[in-house]
Amino acid sequence: MRRLARVLLSGQVLFVVGVAVLGFALIVAIVPSHKYLFLPDPAHPVAPLVRVTGGSDPTDGGGIYFVDVQTRKATILESFAPSIHKGADLYSPAAVNPQNVSPITLRAEDLADMRRSHDVAAAVALRSLGEKVRATPNGILITGVDPDAPAAAVLYPNDVIVAIDGAPTITLNALARVMNGKKPGTTLSLSIRNARGLSTVRVKTVNHNGQALIGLAIEQDATIVLPRKVSIDSGDIGGPSAGLAFALDIVEELGRDVDHGHKVAATGEIFLGGGVGPIGGIKQKTYGARRAGVDVFLVPAGENGTEARRYAGSLKIIPVKSFQQALRALATLYGGTQ
Incomplete structure (x- = not known):
């Protein structure tokens, strides 16, 4: 009788352990x-x-x-x-969404x-x-940001620069003219357009052979008529x-x-x-x-x-x-x- 009780108890323990293991397996396989x-x-x-x-x-x-x-x-x-x-x-959440915006905003930016x-x-x-093809310039498209530059904290690919310190930068030539008058280490006020609208960010320039740079790869952004x-x-x-x-x-x-x-x-x-x-x-x-x-x-x-x-x-x-x-x-x- 005691032996039968021990067998039954062992069976119950194994059943409980099995259920627990199965439950754990389901959790790790399903829960994000x-x-x-x-x-x-x-x-x-x-x-x-x-x-x-x-x-x-x-x-x-x-x-x-x-x-x-x-x-x-x-x-x-x-x-x-x-x-x-x-x-x-x-990938970590920071790598997927470095700007830490809402999923809805991130999706809107991707679609834009x-x-x-x-x-x-x-x-x-x-x-x-x-x-x-008619292309009317409307700003400077950021295609890359130097990860070691201060700009990496506030600027991102697909942001569009429309002004620096209040001076319009609609074309690449306009941007060059504005930057030619800046000294390395100067903090600039950049007007930025992106899927979230218009905003202003402050960026410190870096010194490259005596020239003030923001640390960006850029292209001309434009309104296109085909x-x-x-x-x-x-x-x-x-x-x-x-x-x-x-x-x-x-x-x-x-x-x-x-x-x-x-x-x-x-x-x-x-x-x-x-x-x-x-x-x-x-x-x-x-x-x-x-x-x-x-x-x-x-x-x-x-x-x-x-x-x-x-x-x-x-x-x-x-x-x-x-x-x-x-x-x-x-x-x-x-x-x-x-």
């Missing part, structure tokens, strides 16, 4: 942590998203592809073992960046075909990193053989002058390009190119600095002409 997980997403064809007056989708079996990154809160389990997903990376990339991609593509209608439906995808892919597809749809019948993935922010800038999530985007089975992947030159090659496997990586270089690289690779 405070960290974020970046996951690869297979590259998507651009043509279904783009409509150009006078253009048509290519039918040569190739196509231009864009890549994005799936971002979500990591579960407790994933926060300790992100490698259970191939190609995934874990994507809309700007639509206009700029169309302008660059049509200009490459010899069409007249000679023909171009619409791009990117849905709820945010950010500017698909700009290069959009521009390549627009040129392809207007009759130039860009892909030469091959599947070409591309990523990179594109600027009004035709330059291609760095983007985030290049590791996940390289895995996404591989999963889609594309033939070649165009990426921004520099650190993006180096990292993409690290995860490319047999996928051919072509780093580019400009839209024209991307067109030339594809023409050379596949024996075509521009």
Whole structure:
């Protein structure tokens, strides 16, 4: 009898322990942590998203592809073992949202960046075909910030500088004139426009060979008027990193053989002058390009190119600095002409 009681008690203990272990496993597998997980997403064809007056989708079996990154809160389990997903990376909230704005505001900024990339991609593509695009300067777009400069605490990519110490800086020449009169170490008052509206920030300049610098990479921002209608439906995808892919597809749809019948993935922010800038999530985007089975992947030159090659496997990586270089690289690779 005592033996039977001990057996029953042991069984109950094992049951309780089993339930507790199962409950713990469910918690760590389902409950989100405070960290974020970046996951690869297979590259998507651009043509279904783009409509150009006078253009048509290519039918040569190739196509231009864009890549994005799936971002979500990591579960407790994933926060300790992100490698259970191939190609995934874990990021802190500060890395994902350095400005510490609300999720709604952050999402609005991402979508605004994507809309700007639509206009700029169309302008660059049509200009490459010899069409007249009107671009009215309206400020200086920040494309990068030196992490060691004081500006890194208050300025961010995609902010637009419209004035310094009250003097308008609508064009790059205007900005140069204003900065030429400043001494290193001077604290400037910058008027900034972004998705949240207008604001003013104070920034201390740094000394570079006796010249006052803020520590920024910049491009001309402008209001763009196109000679023909171009619409791009990117849905709820945010950010500017698909700009290069959009521009390549627009040129392809207007009759130039860009892909030469091959599947070409591309990523990179594109600027009004035709330059291609760095983007985030290049590791996940390289895995996404591989999963889609594309033939070649165009990426921004520099650190993006180096990292993409690290995860490319047999996928051919072509780093580019400009839209024209991307067109030339594809023409050379596949024996075509521009």
